[in-house]
Amino acid sequence: MNSVKNLPEKTIERLSQYRRVLLDCLRQGKYNIYSHELASLLHINPVQVRRDIMLIGHNGTLRKGYDVKRLSDMIGTIIDSKEGQKVAVVGVGNLGRAIMTYFQGKRTKLVIAAAFDTDPAKVNRVIAGIRCYAASEMEEVIRKEGITIGVITVPPDKAAESAEKLVMAGIRGILNYTPVALNVEPHAYLEEYDMVTSLEKVAFFVKNRS
Amino acid sequence: MNSVKNLPEKTIERLSQYRRVLLDCLRQGKYNIYSHELASLLHINPVQVRRDIMLIGHNGTLRKGYDVKRLSDMIGTIIDSKEGQKVAVVGVGNLGRAIMTYFQGKRTKLVIAAAFDTDPAKVNRVIAGIRCYAASEMEEVIRKEGITIGVITVPPDKAAESAEKLVMAGIRGILNYTPVALNVEPHAYLEEYDMVTSLEKVAFFVKNRS
């Protein structure tokens, strides 16, 4: 079937961004929005917006733009799990802390429930509102808390080991910020992002501009 | 013409990753590598590797795999500028520091030359080896140092303002880690990355697995 489960990856990314914009609108008391407004706020094409919205089910539309509340709720039912999901941050360095701070009290459906590190100065402390455990406690804590997603922000040489521990603990999704390609399939869904690559990409396009 | 300037975006990203792997090989005394080795290290298809290498000029090949040194140099001539490029980090929070630490002494062709913040406690200090200036000095420092790329890691509400300042200072490329879509075209090349979107994407795929 061609349900919501088969949405294109790019559409999912944009839905997340639509929702952010929509929530902003609600906060400002704006209750409907045109596809071209959403589009220009995100610098994309209005057709793209309409098609994404079409893909999540023809519903949710009106003749004078989209109903902001209804659309953002609709996106919620697609992206969020009903009972929410818990996230663990592995590696409480600058990057780990950045993510923990970012999420502090933001989402209700996606909550950072634990952090892990090997540094005794961090273990058993609460950092950015999140309890930090010893890396050795990973499996126990993840199972007990029902954590499903792990974010890896450790130094490169500890990345593979961290991923392995997460998989052992039954994690279902991993977001890897380390420049090391991990091998966790088919146990977990894996998303990798490398800041150096992004910067080099910008450097390339800066170099080759007319 | 169909030169190296017109390389697909995805190919550029992979070239950056190939180079990392190749430099690792050199460090380990490995001097040639097969496409399937490179591929499996990065979890992609060997054909993809061969095609990317083909795109950067048929050269660089051998009958017993690729010459590691020659290929990584070749990638260097494509990604790097001859005299290198300087980078500025705008916003010395956790994320800004993460990037500054990451790059410390890593690259010679892509160097973080300055950081900017409004916090008096950070201004005029050296953090992760990088001099931190007041945000008000941005235009002056960027022009004087010849900085071409800006990384924005400020809080969301200051993102637009930071981007504007960078553009005013003649910046040519921006990497935006803020969840705010910036409007800097046609002055600068823009790359955006949003951690929340990435996490939500992982959450979606975790939720919808067979």
Added chain:
DNA sequence: AAGTGTGAACCTCTTCACAGCA
């Protein structure tokens, strides 16, 4: 036999063009 180089097919994503509705 085991690699590379590459045309062509395939798949994914984006945009065009336009019908239909208020």
Added chain:
DNA sequence: TGCTGTGAAGAGGTTCACACTT
């Protein structure tokens, strides 16, 4: 008139299949 919804075309990216080389 000005919006949404959508078939169809187009662009971009990946993989297949196979010729070629040593």
